[in-house]
Amino acid sequence: MSELAPSGDTTVRIEQLTLDIPVEDDVNHILRGIDLTFGSGEIQGLAGESGSGKTMTGLAMIGLEPPNARLSGQIWLNDLDLAQLRGRTLNAIRGRRVGTVFQDPSTSLHPQLTVGSQLTDHVRHHLKVSKAEARQRAVAALDRVGVPEPSRALSRYPHEFSGGQRQRVAIAIALACSPEVLIADEPTTALDVTVQAGVLRLIRSLVDDLGLAVLFITHDLGVMSAVADRVAVMRQGQIVEHGPRAEIMTRPQHPYTQALLAALPGARGGLNSRADLARLSETTDPDRRSGPTAPATTTPTQLSEPAGPAPTDLDQTGGGDA
Amino acid sequence: MPDQPLLSARDIVVDYPGTPPVRAVDGVSFDLWPGEVVGLVGESGCGKSTMARVLTGLIKPQSGQVLYRGRPLPPLGLRGRSPEWTGIQMVFQDPGSSLNPRRRVGDQVADGIATARLRAAYERRQTARSARSLTATDSTAAPPRSLGPEAGPVLDPTTGPGAYPDRDTVAAAPRAAGDQAPATPEAWLERIGLTARDASRFPRHFSGGQRQRIAAARAMAAHPNVLIGDEPISALDASTQAKVAHLMCVMAAELGTSLLFISHDLSIVRLVADRLIVMYQGHVVERGPTEQVWSDPLHPYTKALLGAIPAPDGAGRLPEAAPPGVTYSLTEVVRSD
Numbered sequence: 001m002s003e004l005a006p007s008g009d010t011t012v013r014i015e016q017l018t019l020d021i022p023v024e025d026d027v028n029h030i031l032r033g034i035d036l037t038f039g040s041g042e043i044q045g046l047a048g049e050s051g052s053g054k055t056m057t058g059l060a061m062i063g064l065e066p067p068n069a070r071l072s073g074q075i076w077l078n079d080l081d082l083a084q085l086r087g088r089t090l091n092a093i094r095g096r097r098v099g100t101v102f103q104d105p106s107t108s109l110h111p112q113l114t115v116g117s118q119l120t121d122h123v124r125h126h127l128k129v130s131k132a133e134a135r136q137r138a139v140a141a142l143d144r145v146g147v148p149e150p151s152r153a154l155s156r157y158p159h160e161f162s163g164g165q166r167q168r169v170a171i172a173i174a175l176a177c178s179p180e181v182l183i184a185d186e187p188t189t190a191l192d193v194t195v196q197a198g199v200l201r202l203i204r205s206l207v208d209d210l211g212l213a214v215l216f217i218t219h220d221l222g223v224m225s226a227v228a229d230r231v232a233v234m235r236q237g238q239i240v241e242h243g244p245r246a247e248i249m250t251r252p253q254h255p256y257t258q259a260l261l262a263a264l265p266g267a268r269g270g271l272n273s274r275a276d277l278a279r280l281s282e283t284t285d286p287d288r289r290s291g292p293t294a295p296a297t298t299t300p301t302q303l304s305e306p307a308g309p310a311p312t313d314l315d316q317t318g319g320g321d322a
Numbered sequence: 323m324p325d326q327p328l329l330s331a332r333d334i335v336v337d338y339p340g341t342p343p344v345r346a347v348d349g350v351s352f353d354l355w356p357g358e359v360v361g362l363v364g365e366s367g368c369g370k371s372t373m374a375r376v377l378t379g380l381i382k383p384q385s386g387q388v389l390y391r392g393r394p395l396p397p398l399g400l401r402g403r404s405p406e407w408t409g410i411q412m413v414f415q416d417p418g419s420s421l422n423p424r425r426r427v428g429d430q431v432a433d434g435i436a437t438a439r440l441r442a443a444y445e446r447r448q449t450a451r452s453a454r455s456l457t458a459t460d461s462t463a464a465p466p467r468s469l470g471p472e473a474g475p476v477l478d479p480t481t482g483p484g485a486y487p488d489r490d491t492v493a494a495a496p497r498a499a500g501d502q503a504p505a506t507p508e509a510w511l512e513r514i515g516l517t518a519r520d521a522s523r524f525p526r527h528f529s530g531g532q533r534q535r536i537a538a539a540r541a542m543a544a545h546p547n548v549l550i551g552d553e554p555i556s557a558l559d560a561s562t563q564a565k566v567a568h569l570m571c572v573m574a575a576e577l578g579t580s581l582l583f584i585s586h587d588l589s590i591v592r593l594v595a596d597r598l599i600v601m602y603q604g605h606v607v608e609r610g611p612t613e614q615v616w617s618d619p620l621h622p623y624t625k626a627l628l629g630a631i632p633a634p635d636g637a638g639r640l641p642e643a644a645p646p647g648v649t650y651s652l653t654e655v656v657r658s659d
Binding site: 049050146148163192193194195196197198200201204219220221222223224225226227229245246247248249250259260261263264265266267268270271272273274276277278280281 | 365562564565567568590592593627630631632633634635637640641644
């Protein structure tokens with residue numbers, strides 16, 4: 001579907017991105033110097049547990065960080081620094097050159113607008129095309145993502161679709177303006193596994209066919225292992241490990257990545273029997289970040305920075321997973 | 323094996339109102355035997371959570387029956403439930419909403435202990451009553467065997483430690499040997515890896531995984547014969563899911579509690595469950611010992627479900643996607659073994 005393909009090669013280069021949010025008389029350090037580079041035809045995975053800052057990294061790329069957040073560092077889209085953009089110049093990028101797919105299509109789609117109007121409004125705005133042309137693009141986008149009967153689907157509302165179809169519609173909306181970059185924040189977390197498989201295949205084929213650059217954010221290392229080319233593992237606002245998928249999954253170097261994989265069924269060195277489960281439960285608990293007087297566990301996975309405030313729950317919307 | 327299942331679902335049918343009504347569960351039957359861990363798996367809309375609600379009496383089925391220790395379970399009303407039925411406990415998906423945010427966690431676990439105490443007293447009365455009637459009629463029938471915790475150290479300090487109820491019929495008895503149930507909220511919190519001082523804290527002071535452990539401790543403190551976990555680990559971070567699932571199973575084994583573990587995530591359930599029951603669109607389509615179902619699924623739906631699980635192996639293998647619009651047979655496949 002050549003009309004949906006972006007033009008030219010794109011590189012996204014995030015450099016020393018930090019994001020602080022003041023709370024009362026303290027500051028939450030949400031991102032502590034993120035460096036990440038990815039480009040066309042590549043799926044860059046961003047893994048991490050809730051509160052690690054992975055969702056905030058994606059939001060910061062499109063200027064959707066909380067209004068009181070203090071952002072520093074650069075987010076280069078080729079030679080354009082998105083971190084410096086405000087207002088109209090930023091709006092000209094969002095939805096046009098950078099598309100976004102969120103976790104839950106039942107909240108990211110407008111329930112009272114037809115799929116057609118949600119698919120054509122931003123196309124007409126960004127590309128300055130006629131109604132008919134926008135409609136044609138919308139049909140092409142729906143067809144590309146595998147929504148059956150695309151032209152009839154235009155007049156239907158989100159609730160008339162199943163969860164998987166709804167997420168495909170959300171992907172079509174993100175694709176309609178032929179963006180160069182797609183930010184996919186837990187795009188399959190709300191879906192059943194059998195449906196998830198189809199959406200993962202779709203995203204992979206979009207990257208391979210259209211040459212999109214995708215930032216794929218997920219807590220699920222199984223999903224990560226299926227689609228990502230490169231994987232960055234985040235913890236407490238930092239990238240603790242970064243590398244090619246197979247390297248990270250089979251030869252993790254950082255103790256935190258090792259601990260994450262050791263707690264997963266099906267991973268190499270992970271849980272494959274009840275005995276593994278029992279062994280895991282005897283190890284130190286990474287789940288300790290609780291009450292004020294709870295003893296600070298110093299596991300090897302602990303980062304070496306000062307014991308600042310516990311990571312905030314800002315990321316919960318993206319990380320929590322049902 | 324004991325001669326009667328602990329909990330039985332018999333031909334359960336549940337309709338949710340609507341035009342037309344939605345049939346969420348359509349003729350589901352299964353048994354839960356003492357001391358076993360059963361995984362009830364399926365995807366959204368298959369009726370697994372509806373079954374959890376039926377088995378606890380939270381909703382009344384259109385037809386069919388739930389038998390607990392051979393007696394039909396009455397639906398839960400506005401009043402508190404008679405101690406007779408508190409041997410069925412539940413752990414919900416989201417501890418953020420199932421724990422009371424305004425009560426200290428120690429007090430909430432104490433509720434479970436009080437429930438166990440009430441039921442023990444009730445069962446002692448029942449046993450005494452039937453013993454009296456037995457002497458009157460000189461029948462040879464045994465008094466109803468209590469699976470309750472009445473002889474446990476929690477409930478009757480005078481019996482002393484180690485005096486567990488008659489468990490020789492409980493399949494899990496060997497696993498339970500030598501272990502004692504915690505007797506105080508503080509001891510329960512220590513059992514689940516927290517500290518005694520945590521008893522005076524509120525749920526908001528704990529992480530998601532810790533909260534779910536507290537919810538599990540509260541349920542287990544009631545010494546249930548049956549613990550039903552409705553997606554108890556799916557709201558947790560991946561690194562804590564396995565640990566919480568394992569903790570629930572270990573605690574259940576220690577008390578000889580049967581565990582019905584409901585989940586959409588087969589990869590962890592298959593590690594903890596003795597048996598699997600697979601549901602699809604309100605029907606059971608396959609059931610059997612976990613290893614058999616996992617390594618040799620017979621029903622096309624079970625095959626699709628297992629094939630769709632992505633493994634974190636770094637191989638970059640995309641999971642198998644079902645063709646769009648595919649539907650599967652609702653007839654259960656029967657294993658010959």
